[in-house]
Amino acid sequence: MTISRHFCPFLTLFFTLIASVQAFTGTYGINYGRIANNIPSPDEVVTLLRAAKIRNVRIYDADHSVLKAFSGTGLEIVIGVTNGQLQDMSANSDHALSWVKDNVLSFLPETRIRGIAVGNEVLGGNDYSLFGLLLGAVKNIYNATKKLHLDELIQISTANSLSVFADSYPPSSCKFNDNVNQYMKPLLEFFQQIGSPFCLNAYPSLAYESDPEHIDINYALFQPTKGIYDPKYDLHYDNMLDAQIDAAYAALENAGFYKMEVIVTETGWASNGDQSEAGANVTNARTYNYNLRKRLAKKKGTPHRPNNVVKAYVFALFNENLKPGQGSEKNYGLFKADGSISYDVGFHGLNAGDSSLLSLKNFNSQGLSGSYIMVFSISSLILLTFWSW
Ligand SMILES: *[C@@H]1O[C@H](CO)[C@@H](O)[C@H](O)[C@H]1NC(C)=O
Ligand SMILES: *[C@@H]1O[C@H](CO)[C@@H](O)[C@H](O)[C@H]1NC(C)=O
Numbered sequence: 001m002t003i004s005r006h007f008c009p010f011l012t013l014f015f016t017l018i019a020s021v022q023a024f025t026g027t028y029g030i031n032y033g034r035i036a037n038n039i040p041s042p043d044e045v046v047t048l049l050r051a052a053k054i055r056n057v058r059i060y061d062a063d064h065s066v067l068k069a070f071s072g073t074g075l076e077i078v079i080g081v082t083n084g085q086l087q088d089m090s091a092n093s094d095h096a097l098s099w100v101k102d103n104v105l106s107f108l109p110e111t112r113i114r115g116i117a118v119g120n121e122v123l124g125g126n127d128y129s130l131f132g133l134l135l136g137a138v139k140n141i142y143n144a145t146k147k148l149h150l151d152e153l154i155q156i157s158t159a160n161s162l163s164v165f166a167d168s169y170p171p172s173s174c175k176f177n178d179n180v181n182q183y184m185k186p187l188l189e190f191f192q193q194i195g196s197p198f199c200l201n202a203y204p205s206l207a208y209e210s211d212p213e214h215i216d217i218n219y220a221l222f223q224p225t226k227g228i229y230d231p232k233y234d235l236h237y238d239n240m241l242d243a244q245i246d247a248a249y250a251a252l253e254n255a256g257f258y259k260m261e262v263i264v265t266e267t268g269w270a271s272n273g274d275q276s277e278a279g280a281n282v283t284n285a286r287t288y289n290y291n292l293r294k295r296l297a298k299k300k301g302t303p304h305r306p307n308n309v310v311k312a313y314v315f316a317l318f319n320e321n322l323k324p325g326q327g328s329e330k331n332y333g334l335f336k337a338d339g340s341i342s343y344d345v346g347f348h349g350l351n352a353g354d355s356s357l358l359s360l361k362n363f364n365s366q367g368l369s370g371s372y373i374m375v376f377s378i379s380s381l382i383l384l385t386f387w388s389w
Pocket of ligand 1: 093139140143
C-alpha cells in the first residue's frame with residue numbers, strides 16, 4: 001500500500017474499521033430473539049431496524065432466512081453457536097470449520113457478520129456438563145475463522161450472566177465464583193490473546209426483583225436517586241447498570257485481566273410478568289429502556305472505567321410468545337409481535353413505515369456488488385453518519 005494514510009482520511013477510516021476486530025459500532029444494539037411463532041418476517045425486521053436506526057444486532061443461532069434478509073442492508077450481526085452445538089464443536093474441529101463455512105463465509109461480505117457468540121450463559125448456568133466444553137468449542141471456531149482468513153473480521157466471544165460473579169456489592173469487591181474460576185481463567189486468557197471482550201448479560205430488573213424491599217427501584221431505572229458509594233474505589237454510582245458493569249471490570253481485574261473491555265450483550269426490562277415478579281410492568285419497562293437509550297447515547301464510560309464507552313445490546317426486539325420460564329420471559333420486547341411498539345421510547349412501529357428507507361437498501365446492494373472496496377468505505381461513512389445518534 002503506497003498511498004499515504006496521512007493524506008487520505010477515508011482510507012484511514014476504512015483500514016481502522018477493518019484492522020480492529022470490532023463486532024460493535026456505535027453504542028446501541030438489539031437482540032433479535034425468535035422464540036415465537038407470530039413475529040414479523042426477517043425482511044420486515046430489516047425495515048423496522050432501519051427506521052429505528054439500530055445497526056447492531058445479535059441472533060442466538062445462524063438462521064439462514066435472517067442472514068439472507070440482512071444481506072446488503074449494512075446491519076451488523078453477531079450470530080450464535082447454540083449450547084446444544086458445543087459438544088460437537090469442541091470435539092470436531094472439522095465440524096467447526098464446516099459450520100463457519102456454511103454460516104459465515106457463504107454470507108460474506110453482503111451480510112455483515114461481525115461476530116460469533118459461542119454458547120450462551122454457559123459458565124454459571126445449570127448445565128455443568130457444558131462448562132468443560134466451552135473453551136474447546138471457542139478454540140475450534142476461532143481456528144476455523146483463522147483458516148478462512150476471517151479472524152480479522154469476526155470477533156469470537158461468549159455471553160456471561162451475572163451468576164458467574166460473587167460479592168458484586170460494592171462493585172470493587174466483585175470476583176468470579178469459585179465454581180466457574182477454573183473454566184473462566186483459561187477462557188479469558190484465550191480471549192485476551194485474540195482481543196475479544198468480556199460479554200455481560202446485565203439485568204438490574206432481576207436484581208430489583210430479587211429484593212424489592214431493599215433495592216431502590218429508581219437506582220435500577222436510571223431515575224434520580226442517592227445511589228451507592230463504593231469506598232474502595234471512592235466512587236459514587238447513580239445507576240445499577242453502571243455498577244454491574246464495573247463489578248465485571250473488578251472481577252476481571254481480580255483475576256488478572258486489566259485490559260479486557262466489557263460489553264453488555266443483554267440488558268432490558270420486561271413489560272409484564274407473573275404476580276411474583278416485582279417491577280415487571282410497562283411503566284418500569286418504558287422508563288428503563290428510555291433512560292438506557294439516553295445513557296448509551298451519551299457515549300460515556302462507567303465511573304471506574306471512564307474511557308471505556310458503554311456499549312449494550314437491548315433485550316429484546318420482540319415479545320416472544322413461545323419462550324419458556326416465568327411470565328416476564330415472554331414480555332421483554334420493545335415491539336409486540338404485530339410490529340407495533342410495546343411502549344414509547346422514541347421508535348416507530350412497523351406500520352408507521354417510512355418509504356424513503358427503501359432507497360437506501362437499493363443503494364447499498366448495488367454498491368456492494370460494484371467496485372467493492374471504495375464503495376464499501378464510502379457507504380460505511382454514509383452509514384456511520386446515518387446510524388449515529
Ligand atoms: C489451531 O490452529 C493452530 C495452528 O493453526 C494449532 O496449532 C492448534 O492446535 C489449533 N487448535 C485447535 C484447538 O485445533
Ligand atoms: C409498576 O410497578 C411499580 C413498582 O415497581 C409501581 O409503583 C407502579 O404502580 C406499577 N405500574 C403499573 C402500571 O402497574
